[in-house]
Amino acid sequence: MDPRAQFQRMTSSAYKPGGDEGYGGIEPYRIHVPTKYLELTTQKFDLARLPADFELPEGQEWSEGTPKNIIEDLIDHWQENYSWRKEENKLNQFPHFRTKISPGEGHDELRIHFIWKRSTRANAQPILLCHGWPGSFYEFIKVIDLLAEPEGEDTQAFHVVVPSLPGYGFSDAPKKPGVGLRQYAAMFNKLMNKLGYTRYYAQGGDWGYSVVRLLALHHSDSVAGIHVNNFIVFPPTLMKHPLKFLSMMAGMITGGAIGLNKQEVQTLKDIDKFYKEQVGYLMIQRTKPATLSYGLTDSPVGLLGWIREKLHDWTDDYEWDNNDVLTWFMLYWLPGPHGTVRTYKESVLQENDFKDVLSAKCSVPLGLSVFKRELTPLLLPTSWANMIQPVKFVRSHPEGGHFAAWEKPELLVKDLQDFLTPIIAANPPPQPAPETPAARPERPRPVTTFSSQSAVPTLNNLNLRNSFPLHAHLGVSPLATPIRQPSEYHELAAAGTPPPKSAQPHTNLSPNLVPPVTVPVTQPFQSGANPPPIQHSYSNVSGESSQAATLARPGVTSEGTSETTLLPTSPQSQSPSPTHPGQQSVDHKKLEQEMANVSSLAAAAGLGESRPVDGADKNQ
DSSP states (O other), X not given: OOHHHHHHHHTSTTOOTTSOGGGTTOEEOOOOOOHHHHHHHHHHHHTOOOOOOOOOOXXXXXXXXXOHHHHHHHHHXXXXXXXXXXXXXXXXXXXXXXXXXXXXTTSOOEEEEEEEEOOSOTTOEEEEEEOOXXXXXXXXXXXXXXXXXXXXXXXXXXXXXXXXXXTSTTSOXXXXXXXXXXXXXXXXXXXXXXXXXSSEEEEEOTHHHHHHHHHHHHOTTTEEEEEESSOOOOOOOTTTOHHHHHHHHHHHHHTSSSSSOHHHHHHHHHHHHHHHHSOHHHHHHHHOHHHHHHHHHHOHHHHHHHHHHHHHHTXXXXXXXXXXXXXXXXXXXXXXXXXXXXXXXXXXXXXXXXXXXXXXXXXXXXXXXXXXXXXXXXXXXXXXXGGTSOEEEEEEEEXXXXXXXXXXXXXHHHHHHHHHHHHHHHSOOOOOOOSSGGXXXXXXXXOOOOOOXXXXXXOOOOOGGXXXXXXXXXXXXXXXXXXOOOOOOOOBOSSOOOOOOOSSOOTTOOTTOOSOEEEEEEOXXXXXXXXXXXXXXXXXXXXXXXXXXXXXXXXXXXXOEEEEEEOSSOOSOOOOOOOOTTOSOOOHHHHHHHHHHHHHHHHHTTOSOOOXXXXXXXXX
């Protein structure tokens, strides 16, 4: 069943959740918190014991964490004005779903929660939005409708999928170690396939950046482009990028007179300041998450103070409404924070995967939005980002912070549209299937099935202080530690091989489906051709829009899309019969159609060109 028909069926009043395995176990979900739990939360707020008053100099009220008066105001608002039921009803205006997805071998299936907002536009394309910590699906609610139903008939629209990371919001948390960033990416790719999207785009910040980067690295046959607003990368090294390395060193030594300019040097100093003043949360979450969880799970005031500090420090003077803060907090309080803080521990346990995020190369187009108060405001993305991915779009903003989708939703949506519109134009959406049966051959089509599970990396002694990554979550100071050349990490091979086959069916090809299943299929990257050049633009400090030089990126090519009908019948491959040279009557049009169907089917099974990271599962 195609995504539109599947969505309409599941959102109809006649749909019975769990009654049809042919829909991949995707069930509509309605948020409802038991009243007893809300009453318990109120009691805990009533019994809260706050620390003694402590006066700090004017202008430094937040220097030691969330001020007491801020917490007192939030407690009063909960007791006197806040209504979770009203907020719950607002959230339920969005179409929520849950489905079970396996993180990998040795792990139980997890129920993954997601919002799925389909556009009414015929040209809409699927996009996956990935949050981080301390965010949730809630931080994207301002951009969902802007992306799905934009103003202007010619404006690019999107079918929007916003999942909750495992352990966040209404997604189940893993029960044991071994489910980290790479597993998150594989699960989200399976989710998109379940929804019928075999080719899609992705956006992310914070941990969401790591997830979409791993999607681009390990699932490039499905991901046509990624956009990020929290870009991070290992700095250039003398061996791999000598000119960039010398430019960096010269800028640091001369204060921006030679090499890096003053603004770029200041960026590195800001990161060093962040490391010295704001990474206490990072150290405990990546080392002793269980110890922290006891306090944050039992005390709503403790969790509220833990999160409220980040909402203040990581935004650009944003005026937070107490209602929004409490709803933000509730999406951590309800499931408990242990599953969320474990993301940091897993990034240490699965060291190589996180290093891949910062250094491994791939050819998936990359778009960058740089906001003024981002944790790591990289002001030289076209020079450093191109070391790992072809940059097709860059735009800097003189405002905004870490939670771009919440603080500046219109700016982020405009950036996404400007970045993806040319890429989508070079990869047009699939055309509707012909109505007449004669237009397509009726012979059975082979269904290729495959799966792959990667072994859980062993725990290595990770010395992040010597890695020098530009990311707040690593807690690394570029000025307090010597610059060292990173070790050789997994990098993409020059040419890929077909994925291994197994008895497990592909997630969007259910054995219970009897009628033909029409799914969109996109051809893999073809070498030797380039997409149209894409303009890079930015906003200067005065907010005026400027256009930079038009850049064409060789090596990243356009992709054609098509649509094919898969019949889950015979598993044996059947190829069109060759035409004998002596034949007098040959239906070339029919033969061409037959060959196109076979090629499309191979692409659907993942048999196209790929560039996997060494040792990686190509389609987990």
